[in-house]
Amino acid sequence: MFYRLKTDFRLSIITLLGASALLGITPFAVMRFLQGNSLAGTVDLSIMLGIVSGVIYAWKTGDTRRSGVVLAVVACGGAVTVGTVVGEPGLFWLYPCLVTTFFLAPPRLAIFLNLASIVALLLLDKAFVSKVQMWSFAATAVVVSACAYVFAHRNRNQRERLEHLATIDPLTGVRNRRAMDEELELAASHATRNGVPYAVVLLDIDHFKKINDEFGHGIGDRVLVELVALIERNTRKADQLFRYGGEEFVLLLPGTDGVGLRAVIHNLQQVMRRHMRSPGGVVTASFGVALLQTGETVDSWLARADSALYEAKATGRDRIIYADELKAQTGTAANLAECSQT
Numbered sequence: 155m156f157y158r159l160k161t162d163f164r165l166s167i168i169t170l171l172g173a174s175a176l177l178g179i180t181p182f183a184v185m186r187f188l189q190g191n192s193l194a195g196t197v198d199l200s201i202m203l204g205i206v207s208g209v210i211y212a213w214k215t216g217d218t219r220r221s222g223v224v225l226a227v228v229a230c231g232g233a234v235t236v237g238t239v240v241g242e243p244g245l246f247w248l249y250p251c252l253v254t255t256f257f258l259a260p261p262r263l264a265i266f267l268n269l270a271s272i273v274a275l276l277l278l279d280k281a282f283v284s285k286v287q288m289w290s291f292a293a294t295a296v297v298v299s300a301c302a303y304v305f306a307h308r309n310r311n312q313r314e315r316l317e318h319l320a321t322i323d324p325l326t327g328v329r330n331r332r333a334m335d336e337e338l339e340l341a342a343s344h345a346t347r348n349g350v351p352y353a354v355v356l357l358d359i360d361h362f363k364k365i366n367d368e369f370g371h372g373i374g375d376r377v378l379v380e381l382v383a384l385i386e387r388n389t390r391k392a393d394q395l396f397r398y399g400g401e402e403f404v405l406l407l408p409g410t411d412g413v414g415l416r417a418v419i420h421n422l423q424q425v426m427r428r429h430m431r432s433p434g435g436v437v438t439a440s441f442g443v444a445l446l447q448t449g450e451t452v453d454s455w456l457a458r459a460d461s462a463l464y465e466a467k468a469t470g471r472d473r474i475i476y477a478d479e480l481k482a483q484t485g486t487a488a489n490l491a492e493c494s495q496t
Contacts, residue, residue, distance in 0.1 A: 163313060164218040167257045171225060172209030174250070175202045194239050201232035222258035230255060230271045237281040245281050245291060248272075252299045256306035264306075268299040323397040325375055326382040334396035334404055338452045341406060345446055351411040354404060354455060355419060356442040356463040360471040362401035369433045374401075377432055381439075388425050389418070404456075411445055419443055419474050427472075440466035444477035 159166045183198035205225055212221040229251040237244035248271060255264040272295045275281055282288040321333035329337075341352045359365075359381065366374040378401065385395055385405065394406040410418060419441055430437035442463025446455050458477035465480055466473040 162218060164222050164257065165212055167254060168209055168212045168218060168222060168225060171229065171254055171258075172206055175205040194236070197232070197235050197239055201228065201236070204228040204232070223260075223263065226251075226255045226258040226264065226267055229258075230267045234271050234274045234278075237275050238278050241281050242283060242287075245275070248275070248295065249298055252295060253302040256302045257309075261303065261307065265299070265303065268295075272296065272299075326378055326397055328382055328395045328397050328403075330397055331399060334398065334406075335452070337394055337396070337406060338455070341408065342446060342450070342452050342455070344408075346449070350409055352446040353407040353410050353415050354444055354446070354459050355407065356398065356456075356459045357403050357405065357422075357439045358463055358467065359401040360438045360440055360467075365432050365434060365437075373432060377430070377437055380430065381426070381437075384425060384429060385422065388422055415443065415445070423472070423474060438472035440471050441474040442466055442477065443474065 159169060179198050179202045183195050183202065186192075186195035186198060205228055208221045208225040208228065211224075212218050215221075230248075233244070233248040233251045236247050251271070252268050255267050258264070259267065272292055276288060276292060279288065282291065321329050323330045338354070344350055345352050359377065362374065362377070365377060381403070382395065382397075385403070389395070389405070389407075392408055396404045396406070398404045407415065407418065423439070423441065426439055427436060440463060442459045442461070442465070444455055444459035444462060462475040462477040462480050466475040469475075
């Protein structure tokens, strides 16, 4: 629970709004029912139930974008209704709504909701005791909205920058293992829903330690950067490349299997042989390839590709090994051994 609140900013705002609704609106709803003001009490209760329902939906589905928009509409609409029904005391409920809309909804929609709420209260003109109070409210509401917009905009930019830094390998510019884990989970889910084939390729630069030891880490870094550029030039935009660690990379290929998959990997191998160079000569790589199987977990999928890569390295390097073929060969060898024993 606390992990989700720490990692999902919009969910934390939604949860805070729900807690505020329970603690802040409930006493007023009870008081108004006790005072015989059933209309105001019903409005308060309806707002509270709407907000709490949105919070529950966000936690159960993880769809904070849609629930955020709904909560922003409920909060602003509820604040206008309370201001109209209760009068002057109800105006104060609009101010927190003017701030939270920019954290719950997209900027344009938040601006529209805020301006619509302010204009609605001005047109209804039932919450103000004088024109001076009405225009003072309008001015302060606009200032609050403007400040909230600036703060939310800067906050959004900083969060996007931090998320970018947290998922990008600083040397090569491709995404790191953290981003890879998320994308592989999404790929597995998408394959289960839509039956789209996915292949994962683990590739490891051959004798990379020797390059670093003999020519320095600067040359090794240059080889890594050149490899990334080469792969990106020879794959589709839909394909995703990740740095798995050290000289190992993972290539995720959606919608590719069979002959097409073999053509892509063979082409990458040939391109590397022709264009990858270090002071020590040609730079090659070993490849382990695995197609996602029906109902397979991401860990199993990666493990099969890793086993294929290990086999490619163990049997001479600069080779392509397919996990399905490796499994078939292992099964054949086991059957032959069993037959020889009998």
